[in-house]
Structure formats: structure tokens, C-alpha cells
Amino acid sequence: MVFSNTFEGEERKAGASLKLPDIRAFVAKSLMREVADDENFFETGFVTSMFGMQLITFLEKRYEIEVLDEDLDLTNFCTLNNIVAFIDRKLS
Amino acid sequence: MEKQRPLEQYRRFAQEAIAPMAKPSDLAGRLDPAVVEALRANGFLGCITPTALGGLGMDPISYGQLTAEVGRACSSARTLMTVHHLVSAAILRWGGGEVKARLVPRLARGEEIAAFALSESEAGSDASALSTTIRREGDYIFLSGEKCWVSFGQIASVILVIGRAAEGITAVLVPCDTPGLHRHAVTSMVGVRAGMMAEITFDNCKLPATAIVGRAGFGLSHVATTALDHGRYSVAWGAVGIADAAVCASYAFAKTREQFGSVLKDKPLMRARLTRISVAARAARALCMEAGRLRNAGAPSAIVETMVAKYAASKAAVYAANEAVHIHGARGLMEEQQVERLLRDAKVTEIIEGSSDILELLLGEQDLGGDLDGSFFG
Numbered sequence: 001m002v003f004s005n006t007f008e009g010e011e012r013k014a015g016a017s018l019k020l021p022d023i024r025a026f027v028a029k030s031l032m033r034e035v036a037d038d039e040n041f042f043e044t045g046f047v048t049s050m051f052g053m054q055l056i057t058f059l060e061k062r063y064e065i066e067v068l069d070e071d072l073d074l075t076n077f078c079t080l081n082n083i084v085a086f087i088d089r090k091l092s
Numbered sequence: 093m094e095k096q097r098p099l100e101q102y103r104r105f106a107q108e109a110i111a112p113m114a115k116p117s118d119l120a121g122r123l124d125p126a127v128v129e130a131l132r133a134n135g136f137l138g139c140i141t142p143t144a145l146g147g148l149g150m151d152p153i154s155y156g157q158l159t160a161e162v163g164r165a166c167s168s169a170r171t172l173m174t175v176h177h178l179v180s181a182a183i184l185r186w187g188g189g190e191v192k193a194r195l196v197p198r199l200a201r202g203e204e205i206a207a208f209a210l211s212e213s214e215a216g217s218d219a220s221a222l223s224t225t226i227r228r229e230g231d232y233i234f235l236s237g238e239k240c241w242v243s244f245g246q247i248a249s250v251i252l253v254i255g256r257a258a259e260g261i262t263a264v265l266v267p268c269d270t271p272g273l274h275r276h277a278v279t280s281m282v283g284v285r286a287g288m289m290a291e292i293t294f295d296n297c298k299l300p301a302t303a304i305v306g307r308a309g310f311g312l313s314h315v316a317t318t319a320l321d322h323g324r325y326s327v328a329w330g331a332v333g334i335a336d337a338a339v340c341a342s343y344a345f346a347k348t349r350e351q352f353g354s355v356l357k358d359k360p361l362m363r364a365r366l367t368r369i370s371v372a373a374r375a376a377r378a379l380c381m382e383a384g385r386l387r388n389a390g391a392p393s394a395i396v397e398t399m400v401a402k403y404a405a406s407k408a409a410v411y412a413a414n415e416a417v418h419i420h421g422a423r424g425l426m427e428e429q430q431v432e433r434l435l436r437d438a439k440v441t442e443i444i445e446g447s448s449d450i451l452e453l454l455l456g457e458q459d460l461g462g463d464l465d466g467s468f469f470g
């Protein structure tokens with residue numbers, strides 16, 4: 001699967017339906033396994049030491065957001081659904 | 093962003109302002125202050141800092157090429173750039189607004205020199221085993237522990253220290269005039285011998301809680317990871333510089349040294365050696381360029397490709413420097429020649445910022461199979 005590097009404005013503002021598969025694919029690729037939408041992947045033991053920064057870099061580039069020091073809260077990043085909610089908050 | 097300077101300018105700067113001081117600095121175990129001043133005066137302690145914060149705002153490839161030229165001239169000077177910039181990178185990424193506005197411009201102008209303290213005697217490759225403690229009391233934190241192998245710890249004015257708080261591993265910025273901070277020079281390190289290494293003890297150092305960089309508990313996973321990612325990029329380019337220097341020295345020697353009635357360069361076996369090290373140096377540079385391209389694009393794959401570049405470039409540097417010593421024969425082991433220094437310094441690049449073994453473990457966790465064109469991660 002090949003994605004374009006950046007979303008157009010409309011697409012970027014679209015809801016979870018667009019973001020979820022996108023983020024799911026990234027996480028699956030990074031962890032080399034599928035994760036359920038509500039699964040806390042930091043508790044699975046499959047998270048690599050680089051994953052935290054890789055995920056943030058991906059989200060920043062993909063959704064044109066900036067993850068700040070005050071955003072560093074594991075609940076923002078621990079499940080696919082939470083990540084989508086976090087992105088929606090950042091974009092709102 | 094700084095207008096890209098031609099590679100020639102970086103080379104001239106490094107060869108004129110740094111290279112002449114490399115040997116005396118190495119022999120003295122202390123980087124000549126004129127080198128620090130030359131880096132400072134040219135803005136090269138603020139390469140990656142945006143111009144709005146007083147830096148040069150260099151793009152990753154220009155920064156890499158400069159680092160390679162400095163590394164080619166003197167690995168100790170390159171190490172200063174590495175640690176200073178990796179701390180700047182971590183603060184730029186995770187520092188709070190106040191700390192960024194106050195400290196980053198001073199770092200960029202070289203008014204402060206930064207060092208990085210992660211390693212401890214019992215926590216090397218396994219950084220998560222560190223035992224330096226950060227205890228919080230109201231608006232203050234108290235730092236206690238002992239760090240080793242701190243490059244430029246002898247002259248740094250501020251240190252990014254990774255310790256353990258109640259929330260987990262945490263990064264704090266510690267001014268070196270903090271009461272309870274003591275430094276002890278390490279003088280017996282033979283790699284990057286002018287790296288002005290120190291052991292640093294923190295004896296219940298009292299700091300404002302605002303000294304924490306990022307959030308408590310994210311010191312290893314995010315702050316140190318950002319710092320080490322930058323460090324790997326810098327070390328990778330520094331290793332390219334060492335490999336280049338080894339190749340150049342080898343050709344120069346082989347062109348003039350005569351045995352069996354002709355110069356060494358004309359011997360088939362010598363040509364094979366020279367070819368192999370030249371190819372290794374070029375391959376290392378190509379991987380660094382690719383990592384730089386991805387970093388410039390902000391691609392998530394840049395983190396992994398930087399590891400790949402550092403892994404390959406450090407191996408190329410050790411290989412080329414080892415061959416350079418061999419090609420020089422007995423002369424290769426004399427301090428008068430620079431090649432034995434290249435070998436000592438090259439070996440360091442395989443150990444720091446994640447040793448080659450640790451990078452194999454980290455890269456082994458990645459799916460490097462289906463992504464060679466970078467299309468997925470961009």
C-alpha cells in the first residue's frame with residue numbers, strides 16, 4: 001500500500017474513518033503485528049524502543065500537527081482509538 | 093535557513109582551522125581552545141538551531157557534510173559538535189518554551205557548551221538500568237548519582253542528565269555550577285583522546301522542577317531517543333570523515349612508498365586494498381546522504397535509516413582506518429602519522445550512541461524487508 005505524503009485540507013479534517021486504517025497500518029508495520037483498535041499496545045510487550053518516536057514523527061508528518069512536551073501522555077498514544085481522538089483534538 | 097555553503101568551504105574551514113590542531117590536541121588530551129573558538133566564531137555550535145533562535149538553521153545534509161569534514165580533520169572536534177548538537181536537538185524538540193527561548197540561543201552562539209550524561213558504570217548498553225535518582229519535593233527536584241564517560245564533561249556549562257524519577261526515566265538540564273555537582277577528568281581514554289571526558293557526580297543537586305525536559309517518565313523513550321537519534325546521525329557523518337581521511341592517507345602513502353622496485357600503488361594486491369576501502373567509504377557516505385534526505389523530509393523512516401547509516405559508516409571507518417594502518421606498515425603505528433589516531437577514533441564510533449551490537453538488536457526489531465524505497469513511511 002502506498003500513501004501520499006500529506007493529506008489535502010479536506011481529507012485531513014475527515015473523521016476517524018480515514019485516520020484509523022492509516023494509523024492501524026503504520027502501527028502494524030512498525031510492530032510487525034496487527035493490533036486491535038482498543039488494544040493497549042504498550043502493554044503487549046511488542047513495542048520497540050524506537051516506536052514512541054517513530055509514531056510521533058509519523059503523526060506529525062501525516063496530519064501536519066506538532067506534538068508538544070505537554071502532549072507526552074501515554075494515554076494519547078496507547079491505543080489506535082486514543083491516537084485518533086488525540087489527532088482530532090489537535091486538529092480541532 | 094542558512095544558504096547552503098559549498099562543500100569546499102566546509103573542507104577549507106576544517107583543514108585550516110581544525111586539522112593543524114588535531115595532533116597536538118590528541119597528544120595533550122585536550123581540545124585546543126582555538127578549535128572551540130573557531131567552531132563558535134563560525135556559528136558551527138548552532139548548526140541545527142533555527143535562525144529565529146540564533147542558529148544557522150542548516151539542512152541535515154549540509155550539517156552532515158560539515159560534520160564529515162570536521163570528523164575528517166579531528167574526531168575530538170567532531171565529538172564536541174555531536175554532543176553539543178544532540179543536547180540542542182533534544183531541547184529544541186522537547187524543551188519547554190521558557191527553556192528553549194533562554195538556553196537554545198546561548199547554545200547556538202556557543203556561550204554555553206552542552207554535554208550529555210546517560211551512561212553509568214552499571215548502565216551502558218542497557219540504559220534502562222540507570223540508577224541516578226531524581227527526587228521531587230514541591231517545585232524542586234534533587235538529583236543524586238554518578239555518570240561516566242561524559243564527553244566534554246570537563247568544559248561543559250550545562251549537562252542533559254538522564255535519571256530515574258517516580259514517574260520513570262526522566263531528563264533534566266543541569267547547570268554545571270549547581271552546588272553538589274563534581275567533575276573528575278578522565279585522562280586515560282585513548283579513543284577521541286581530546287574529548288575532555290569526565291565522570292560527574294551529583295550529590296543531592298537541587299534544581300527547579302522546570303529543569304525537567306519533556307515530561308517526567310519520557311526521558312528515555314523520547315528525550316534521550318531524540319538526542320541519540322541526532323547523535324547517531326552526527327557520528328555516522330563523522331565516521332564518513334574518518335573513512336575519507338584513511339582512504340586519502342592510504343593513497344598518498346601508496347603513491348610514494350617504493351618496495352620491490354616500484355610504488356606500492358602499482359601492486360595488484362595493494363590496488364585491491366585501496367579499492368575496497370574507497371568503495372566502503374563511498375557506500376557509507378551514500379547511506380548518510382539517504383538518511384539526510386529522509387531527515388530533511390521529516391520522514392518517520394529517518395530514525396531507522398539513520399541507524400543503518402551509523403551502523404555501516406562506523407564499520408566502514410574502522411575497516412578503512414585499520415587498512416590504512418596496515419598499508420603504512422610500521423609507520424602506521426607511529427604517533428607521528430595520523431593513521432593510528434584514525435583507528436583509535438574510528439573504534440569509538442562503533443561503541444557510542446548504541447554499539448554495533450545494540451544497533452543490530454534495534455534494527456532486528458524493524459521490518460526492513462518490504463520498505464526499501466521508503467514509500468510507506470515517506
Ligand SMILES: Cc1cc2nc3c(=O)[nH]c(=O)nc-3n(C[C@H](O)[C@H](O)[C@H](O)COP(=O)(O)OP(=O)(O)OC[C@H]3O[C@@H](n4cnc5c(N)ncnc54)[C@H](O)[C@@H]3O)c2cc1C
Nearest residue numbers: 208209210211216217241242243284440443444445447449
Ligand atoms: C569516547 C567515548 C565517549 C563517550 N561519550 C559519552 C557521553 O558523552 N555520554 C554518555 O552518556 N556516554 C558516553 N559514552 C559511553 C558509551 O555510550 C557507552 O560506552 C556505550 O553505551 C556502551 O556501554 P558500555 O561501555 O558500558 O559497554 P557494555 O554495555 O558493557 O557492552 C560491552 C560490550 O557488550 C556488547 N553488548 C552489550 N549488550 C549486548 C547484547 N544484548 N547482545 C550482544 N552484545 C551486547 C556491547 O556492544 C559491547 O561490545 C562514551 C564512550 C566512549 C568510548
